[in-house]
Amino acid sequence: MIRVAIVDDQPLFTDGLGRIVGAQEGMEVVGVAHDGESGVKICVELRPDVILMDINMPIMDGVTATGKIRDLLPDAKILILTVHADDVHVFQGIKAGATGYLLKDCTPEDLSRAIKTVHAGDTIMAPEIARKMLLAFEEADPEQPEAPSLTRRELDIVTAFARGRGNKQIARDLSISEKTVRNHVSNIYKKLHVYDRTQAVLYAIREGLIETDDLEEK
DSSP, rough: OOEEEEEOOOOHHHHHHHHHTTTSTTTTEEEESSSSHHHHHHHHHOOOOEEESSOOOOSOOHHHHHHHHHHHHHTTTEEEESSTTTOHHHHHHHTOOOSSSETTTTOHHHHHHHHHHHHOOOOOEEHHHHHHHHHHHHHHHOOOOOOOOHHHHHHHHHHHHHTTHHHHHHHHHOOHHHHHHHHHHHHHHHHTOOOSSHHHHHHHHHHHSSSSGGGGGG
16 A cells, blocks of 8 residues: 655645545555644654655745755655646756656646656656756757767667656566666666656756657557
């Protein structure tokens, strides 16, 4: 059972979100808070498996709450839900330790998949947000050194990262073993000089190794 906490200042939204999560097989809502400070408290007390975090809240915003929770619970899986892909706090949330980013208008299926993805230790990011980050990277550093080459299989795996796939699903989709997937992941990290899946996806998009259209579900 995946234990989920919801931190959002809109009671109607948290109620609807709670109903969606509760309707998913193998998930339950164990706590709800309506501001960042209370969110930190319930997460430390309840230690949920996945935390759904709003950004703009009273008393303490979601980015600050994310940082505090990660300081107190280093293994916390925090999935930030935001209204707009161009929210100015997106980068700050990632730096604070968010495990993933979704838009609030995502489907129940997208939300369920995202919760399962971050619970499994993977990262996930809405395609719209990934595109926004790509543009910001280009504006900040338009001249990049030549990108290292990835094999076709490695590109397939990075694209799967962007779609929120875990190792087990990637192995099934590509008809290879999970051990082979792990070996490819290790090689990808070494080639791109990154340390996690979010960094690998953002690097690959920035360098044109994969197209942002590839982030859409197929």
